[in-house]
Amino acid sequence: MGVLSEGLTHVLILVASLVGIGFALLQWFLVSKVRVSVESGNGYSDRLIGEEEEGVDNLDVSLKCAEIQNAISVGLFLQWKRLFSSGATSFLYTEYRYLCIFMGVFGAIIFLFLGSVQGFSTKSEPCTYSKGNLCKPALANAIFSTIAFLLGALTSVLSGFLGMKIATYANARTTLQARKGVGKAFITAFRSGAVMGFLLSANGLLVLYVSINLFKLYYGDDWEGLYESITGYGLGGSSMALFGRVGGGIYTKAADVGADLVGKVERNIPEDDPRNPAVIADNVGDNVGDIAGMGSDLFGSYAESSCAALFVASISQFGVVHDYTAMSYPLIISAMGIVVCLITTLFATDLFEIKNVSEIEPSLKRQLVISTILMTAGIAMVSFLALPSEFTLYDFGTDKLVKNWHLFFCVSIGLWAGLVIGFTTEYYTSNAYSPVQDVADSCRTGAATNVIFGLALGYKSVIIPIFSIAIAIYVSFSMAAMYGIAMAALGMLSTISTGLAIDAYGPISDNAGGIAEMAGMSHKIRERTDALDAAGNTTAAIGKGFAIGSAALVSLALFGAFVSRAGIKAVDVLTPKVFIGLIVGAMLPYWFSAMTMKSVGSAALKMVEEVRRQFNTIPGLMEGRAKPDYTNCVKISTDASLREMIPPGALVMLTPLIAGTFFGVETLAGVLAGSLVSGVQVAISASNTGGAWDNAKKYIEAGASEHAKSLGPKGSDPHKAAVIGDTIGDPLKDTSGPSLNILIKLMAVESLVFAPFFAAHGGLLFKLL
DSSP states (O other): OOSSOHHHHHHHHHHHHHHHHHHHHHHHHHHHTSOEEEOTTTSSOEEEOOOOOTTSOHHHHHHHHHHHHHHHHHHHHSSOGGGSSSSOOOHHHHHHHHHHHHHHHHHHHHHHHHHGGGTTOOSOEEOSSSTTOEEOOHHHHHHHHHHHHHHHHHHHHHHHHHHHHHHHHHHHHHHHHTTTOHHHHHHHHHHHHHHHHHHHHHHHHHHHHHHHHHHHHHHTTOHHHHHHHHHHHHHHHHHHHHHHHHHHHHHHHHHHHHIIIIIIIISOOOTTOTTOTTHHHHHHHIIIIIIIIHHHHHHHHHHHHHHHHHHHHHTSHHHHTTOHHHHTHHHHHHHHHHHHHHHHHHIIIIISOOOSGGGHHHHHHHHHHHHHHHHHHHHHHHHHHHSOSEEEEEETTEEEEEEHHHHHHHHHHHHHHHHHHHHHHHHHHOTTSHHHHHHHHGGGGOHHHHHHHHHHHHHHTTHHHHHHHHHHHHHHHHHHHHHHHHHHHHHHTTTHHHHHHHHHHHHHHHHHHHHHHHTTOOHHHHHHHHHHHHHHHHHHHHHHHHHHHHHHHHHHHHHHHHHHHTTOSOOOTTSHHHHHHHHHHHHHHHHHHHHHHHHHHHHHHHHHHHHHHHHHHSTTTTTTSSOOOHHHHHHHHHHHHHHHTHHHHHHHHHHHHHIIIIIOHHHHHHHHHHHHHHHHHHHHHHHHHHHHHHHHHHHHHHOOSHHHHHHOSTTSHHHHHHHHHHHHHHHIIIIIHHHHHHHHHHHHHHHHHTHHHHHHHOOHHHHHO
8 A cells, every 4th residue: 555545645636626627717817807897888798908019099099909809709709590490500509519429429429239138137246356256236337437438428528618618718818908018918828728628627637536536435345337437538538629629720720821822922921911801710719729629639648548558457456456646546637737737837927927928938848847857746746645666557358567766756657758849849840950940941942842842841740759759668568567558648647737738729829829910909019929929839839749659558558458458468469350440440441531631721712712702792892891701701610510520520439339330449459559550640741741840931031040031021032932832731730640540549549448349249240150
């Protein structure tokens, strides 16, 4: 037994969750202190009043900010009247209505498949791993797995929704704070991101903790059944993340591509110019894809890594001897992460003041370094207090002897591998370094060479992250088998509160810059918001790197748990059953990417045609005498995203069910291994290629160096070539790339949840042959 008592474990997890939620609400309160007065004329819109800026009509600018903020919010919440007989509904509410239907249908599938394992019997049955003991019936596993799935799905939806609320609440306030100085604007944007980060991590931990303890009221000493059913929580979280990521990515990139191609390339007007009909849809999309999608994605990774670790622990010594504190080690690590991230956040918001634009990006990167160093100390403390000095872990049918300091190294190597992946991603996507500058320089000779250089950069950027992941896998598996890999994944995600705060900061700053442009604020204000946005672009790329790296470790841990639960002795690639699964699984990321890229292309085609139509048919639009029809462009994006997210989602959700039911667990193991190996490479290269093209364009636009000035200004041939590269990269970095990490995780956790059914009734085709 560890030093920490069971009672103190309960207190620590509960208090950390509540402190995280309380800290998030405090940050929300501080953001809300930006002066706001509500106009009672229509009862709906806020009038935002900022500090007066010299030479600018304060009231006029503030009213424009309020109008634009309202337009972005309305874009999210009032676009789907035609689908329902009365009232206004939101994009999110509509998306969630579709997802509620999916939750009901898939929940029923989980119940029917798992309940049929023992013919819906209510009799207790011999335990799979605790030989000689009786466990709860398969019907109970079916019921509780379904409940866990619904809880995970609802928590994921709530995470995305709350993130959207704070993002749309904070964007105009960030713009107004930029009038006081870049430091004030930075703090507002960062605090808003912290609201999302802490709400998501604390809610995820709290719901998982409460679910385990409520399920325990029924399961009692049957921890094997308890933690097997809890795996449904990860499945629910990741399935919602898939649709959020794909739907949000299609939405935002359809608008972005349409706005860029017609506005910047054809009409030579600035980004976020209010004359561009797609500009509101573009700003709405930043929140839909980069806030709600990323939030659900990282919540899914957190839930799945926790569930994988808990399941492996439950069939090891911790579960057999009912050591609750040691079993809860993954939850205590997450609780410690909340405390560490809280301290880290204070460095950005209270201890260090941003005085000029050059300090923004170092401040954000400092957050990653500080949280990693502090978390390493936190992991050591938890490992030596919560774990026995020596114990055994399940290792594919045998017991592996492990010491508590082994687990310290497993979690720590995951944590530091995440930092390496993050900084490697930054090196390849930030325009402060030579790779992106080389891509920008290639624009001299046109779009073709830009595309060639960008693709080469993306492929090359895979090397260091893959070696980092490989080292983390080898070390953690050598020390603590599959449990070690699950804990390495959780280590990478232990600072999720800070990671999400940094990630959400980007879209909020991007929106703030758009509002400044549309409100007609001075060039000085726009320079400040551009600096905030530029730093946000780099940190968003770092966030995607974390998400993909953690997805690789999470899916491998889930793969190990699936192999254990399905009773597979070894996965032999020379076996035809396994090899056909391996080669098909390696193909799936390409099929999935093709579907999402085509969806963005189709939606962007309609957007381009609509933007061109408005420029050609609305008199005075280019001269600024007439307003564009923003609503029609928002409608195109919402229609496309809700319609086009279904086929890729169906591909991911149905593949494990079809492979396991008709071809058996060995073929399914091959599919999972193939999709993992191929998906990670494609995801990293796609995300980094798109990020490099984006920042190459911004490098030329900023003209901060002599080299950059020689390629500019805006509207020059090199700049137009850079815009084309950026447009090609948009669906790569914001739709296909980020969605692929959900593909590899989701198929693995789905296979784990359905493993009892596949083991009992799978392989129908091979049984008939």
